[in-house]
Amino acid sequence: MQTVEQWMTRNPYTIEDTASIIEAMHMMKEKNIRRLPVTCSGKFCGLITDLMIKSFTPGQSTSMDTWEVHYILAKATVKDAMNQHPMTITPDAPLCEAAQIIHDNKLNGLCVTDGNNNLVGLLTNTNLMEALISICSSK
Numbered sequence: 001m002q003t004v005e006q007w008m009t010r011n012p013y014t015i016e017d018t019a020s021i022i023e024a025m026h027m028m029k030e031k032n033i034r035r036l037p038v039t040c041s042g043k044f045c046g047l048i049t050d051l052m053i054k055s056f057t058p059g060q061s062t063s064m065d066t067w068e069v070h071y072i073l074a075k076a077t078v079k080d081a082m083n084q085h086p087m088t089i090t091p092d093a094p095l096c097e098a099a100q101i102i103h104d105n106k107l108n109g110l111c112v113t114d115g116n117n118n119l120v121g122l123l124t125n126t127n128l129m130e131a132l133i134s135i136c137s138s139k
Contacts, residue, residue, distance in 0.1 A: 004098050005091035007131045008112045008121035014039050017046065017079040021056065022070070024048055024078050037111055037119050038082045044119035047086035047111060048078050056081040088113045091120055095131055098123050 015024050015036045024036060028050055038046040057073065088111045089098050098110055102125065109124035 002095040002131060002135070003091065004089055004093045004095055004110075004112055004123050005121070007095060007127045008091065008123045009127060010121045012037055012119070012122045014044075014119065015048070015078055016040070017077065017082065019078050021053060021073040021076045021078065021081060025053055025073070028053075035109060035122065035124070036078075037122065038078055039119075044111070044113060044117060046079075046082040046084045048082040049108070052081050052083065086111050088117075089123065090114065095128075099128055102128065 013027065013031055013033060013036060015027060015038055017038050017040045028034065028036060034051075035047060035049040037044055038048055040046075056076070057069070087101060087105060087107065089101065091112055091114065101107070102110060102123075109122055109127075111119060112121035112123055114120050
């Protein structure tokens with residue numbers, strides 16, 4: 001049986017809830033990632049994604065200029081835009097269970113936590129595709 005732990009991304013990048021939205025945007029761009037687990041004083045407490053940031057950011061139809069938008073995003077914190085209760089799964093869960101949760105809830109991934117709610121990894125759609133490719137090619 002394939003488990004989440006076999007395919008998850010270990011030691012994912014994280015960001016503190018007090019960081020600015022601009023910091024999160026820059027980290028995601030620099031690391032080429034679309035989601036960041038959020039920590040509160042070092043403890044896992046949420047998730048922020050590129051889509052959450054886009055929906056938090058003022059749209060193109062705003063009358064604000066670039067500097068005003070940048071100022072707002074520099075002052076707003078990750079806590080203002082994050083999901084405080086992201087869906088999680090344990091590392092020992094069957095991979096097919098994780099895939100079902102992702103499918104049924106139209107997610108792009110799951111945070112992987114241990115029994116004490118410590119973040120141990122991320123399981124993304126990319127990880128699931130890698131697993132599928134590996135399983136299919138080994139037959």
